[in-house]
Amino acid sequence: MxxxxxxxxxxxxxxxxxxxxxxxxxxxxxxxxxxxxxxxxxxxxxxxxxxxxxxxxxxxxAFAQAGKPEKTKLKVGFIPITCATPIIMAQPMGFYAKHGLDVEVVKTAGWAVIRDKTLNKEYDAAHMLSPMPLAITLGAGATAVPYTMPAVENINGQAITLAVKHKDKRDPKSWKGFKFAVPFDYSMHNYLLRYYVAEHGLDPDRDIQIRAVPPPEMVANLRADNIDGFLAPDPVNQRAVYDGVGFIHVLSKEIWDGHPCCAFAASREFVTTMPNTYRALLKAIIDATAYARKVENRKEIAAAIAPPNYLNQPVTVVEQVLTGTFADGLGNVRKVPDRIDFDPFPWHSFAVWILTQMKRWGQIKGDVDYQKLAREVYLATDAAKMMAEAGLKPPTSTYKSFTIMGRAFDPMKPKEYVDSFAIKRA
Amino acid sequence: MRQQLLAGVISVLLLGLAIGVWHLATLPKSGAATVDSEYAKLVGAQAAAGSKSAFPTPVDLGRKLLDHLREPFYDRGPNDKGIGVQLAYSIARVLLGFGLAALVAIPVGFLIGMSPLLYRALDPFIQVLKPISPLAWMPLALFTLKDSNVSAVFVIFVCSIWPMLINTVFGVASVRRDWLNVARTLEVSPVRKALAVILPAAAPTIMTGMRISIGIAWLVIVAAEMLVGGTGIGYFVWNEWNNLSIANILSGILAIGLIGMALDLLFSRLQKAVTYAE
Known part of the structure; x- marks a missing residue:
């Protein structure tokens, strides 16, 4: 491999x-x-x-040091969630400026809008969910445009939050008829929630309802009793606790420790026509990711990204997410330092897993060349090189196996993996 | 005069009553903290007392309003601008979309109104297109126009065109026959007939259409900006919804109401100016 x-x-x-x-x-x-x-x-x-x-x-x-960026004034779209931490913080904390870029980070209302604005070229690059570049490349839920994902933003950092009135329904088997929100159809949240309930014997299409709601609107919907819970990015979960509306049922880390979530994405056209800009941008984001990875920097980062221009949240909420010392909504203070972590390496096995779930739930039909797509969309080489420069240790292979809720995943046998599930649409 | 004064007094009393009820309804309940102090520090005050965060009091709103009035035009980056700046963006979008719609609707309405044949031919299209919610066009606009700003203006254009078009048609078609006959006997040229006879006669009806249109446009811009985000008062409300800051949302709602009233007042003045007594 x-x-x-x-x-x-x-x-x-x-x-x-x-x-x-x-x-x-x-x-x-x-x-x-x-x-x-x-x-x-x-x-x-x-x-x-x-x-x-x-x-x-x-x-x-000899091409090791990048040349001058072809374009220095850039627009990068983001959704106001902590997954976007490196993309956001790179602006107020000067990582973009250090690499000669003048980047405007623009808050966007939802994933469909960020996708359309990036496809329209209003944005040069964007914060996306890690399945989105694959879906866009495949033309699933979008017009097919070759897309790339040069870096993962964060790993872990999501949670299942339930409305306070469900305090006693901690067993997923009792969730029949629940209405859940996820940020987008092509999201790790959707796949993780489906995986989680299916492992507990519920069919996510028949026994519960899952609807796509933009993250910023989730707490308002939970408060209004429109939904029973959500698998959402932070600070949404923590905000629900802060407002006394919900409690954290399970962290996504407890479903799959080390799962990818959000990503830095750009069109293949941007990467090819502006290679130096692309490199400078990626370098800035990987530097920011390396900085965010260090636990001792997390408080400072929380203060930098909480103001109205970025997340627009109380600082304590963002701080609880980033430091992992948080109120769980049930009266306990929990300490989970790796509740969210930052690791830019775009493992090809992540892409393969995501594709298996797209296949499992019928989002894509027909034969899929898992490895080829993973290779074309998840650009691992540049990330590895720049990670080494930023003091991180890039892995030597792009594939690894992992176990999710006791079920082993072998990235070399995606077809067998899809077939192994009892509950599926494929 | 007396009645006007009395009406004013009643208005003020009603406002006072509403604020009073609101104040009483949002008095903080003295719930004992049900959690330890370490936990209480991490959550909002209401959550620590075991309930959901509360609706703001009138005083909260007053404070927020003062903040906004003190600094309505600040600009702290692309995602954080003062409420005045946001309103200016929204008004600019509405006027642009509305202006373009007027440029299309009034001449086309004239043609349709003057020709019964055209009227019958185009009527089915107008009837089908008119009831479509302008926001339903948004995904289509984003997809084809490939620019969120242009899309928002397009949505305003679409929503303001129908009342103007229909009222222009109606106004032009119902100009009194006698006046047209007089124009014919005097052998007035068609252009002069349109400008000197039909336009002044139909102006009040056209202006009514414009007044309805600007009202709808102002309603729609808020929803459109909530969808595409970026700038504008709709985005402001959305951004504060994201932060669950009800006091800020109320400030936004108040501003939307005031501007809407000002626009309506402006067009009612214009309407009065072109009205004639027969």
């Missing part, structure tokens, strides 16, 4: 290899050839001419 699949052996896929090649060619052309000359003879001819006098291959090899 090697990470290296391109021609030169340094990239996760031929696509990532091509991005780098193109960046070098672009830089070289701009440095040596006058624009009018270029338009006269064309790009490939100019390159061929240059290659005869200039060691182009060697330059590509």
């Amino acid at each position: 090697s990470l290296y699949r391109c021609a030169c052996g340094r990239h996760g896929s031929q696509f990532e290899h091509d991005i780098e090649e193109r960046a070098v060619e672009e830089a070289l052309l701009r440095a040596t050839v006058r624009r009018d000359f270029l338009s006269l003879i064309g790009r490939s001819a100019a390159l061929a001419a240059l290659a005869s006098v200039f060691p182009l291959g060697a330059a590509k090899e």
Whole structure:
């Protein structure tokens, strides 16, 4: 299971290899050839001419330090939840500026809107749910546009919250007829909630109702008794506790420790046409992620992202989420330091698992080339390189097996995995 | 005059009564803290006393309003602007969408009103399109126009076009025959007939349509901005909903009401200005 699949052996896929090649060619052309000359003879001819006098291959090899960003003023969309911590904090804490970028982070109303605004190119890149780039690439619930996910934002950090009136219904078997909210159809929340109730013998399509509600509107809906609970990103869960509306039934970490949640996503077009900008942006976000990973920085980060311009939440709510010392809504103070954690590496096995759940619940039909899609959408090479530079330890392989609620998942046998479930739509 | 004064007194009394009831209803209940102090620090005051967070009191709202009035035009980044700035964005969108709709609706309404044939041919389309909620166009607009700002203006355009179009048609079609006959005997050119006879005659009806339209447009912009976000008073309300800050939402609602009233007043003045006695 090697990470290296391109021609030169340094990239996760031929696509990532091509991005780098193109960046070098672009830089070289701009440095040596006058624009009018270029338009006269064309790009490939100019390159061929240059290659005869200039060691182009060697330059590509030497391409380690990124060139100047093609575009420095960028717009990045986000949903006001703590999953977006690295994307948000990079603005007030200066990580974007450090990499020569002037990024405006724009709060967005919901996942469908962030998807449309990114596809419209109003945003250069965006905070998305980790299944979304796969769904967009496949054209599931969207027009098919080749998408990429250069980094995971956070792992863990979600929870199932129930309305206070259900304090005594802690056994999922007693949840028949419940109405649940998840942020989006193509979300880890949807797949985790379905997985969780199905493992307890409930059919998520028949025994309970699941509806998509944008995270900021969940607490208001829970308060109004429109729903019985939700599997939601924070600070929504903590906010429900803070307002005395709900209690935290189970942290997502207790369902699957180390699961991915949100992601930094950009179109393949952005990655190929602006390779240097893409690299600078990714570098800024991975640096921010590395900073957020350190427990001792969490309080400072909470104070930076809680104000109205970002999450618009009381600081204590954000702090409880990030530090993991929190009120659970039942009168207990719990201490779970890794309630949310930050790890940028886009494991290909995550993508394969997500695809198996899309298949399991009938979101995608027909045969799926799991590994190929994982490789094309989850760009692991750049993330690994920059993680090493930021002082994190990137793994040497892009696949790992894991166990979720006692059921083992082997990323090399996705089809068998889907077949192994008793409750499924496939 | 006396009656006007009396009406004013009753209005003030009603307001006082409403605030009084509100005040009594939101008096803090003295519930003993049911949890230890460490836990209480982590949750809101009401949650610590074992209940849901409460509706704000009139004083809370007054304080918030003062905050907003003290600094209505601040700009602390793309997602945090003062209420005045947000209102300005909304008003600009409404006027743009409404203006474009007027540019289309009034000439087209003239043509349809003057030609019974066109009227019959286009009537089915108007009847089908008119009742569609303007917000139903939003996903389609986002998908095709590929710009959330343009989409919001488009939605305003769609919602304000129908009342203006229908009223213009109606006004133009029901100009008194005698006046048209006089124009014909005097051999007035068609353009002059439209501008000098039909337009002034139909103006009050057209203005009524415009007044209805601006009212609907102002209703719809709030919902549209809640959907697309970014800027505007609708986004402001949505953003405060996200923070469950009822006092801020009430401030937004109050501002929406006041601006709506001002727009309506403006058009009622215009309407009066073009009304004539027969």
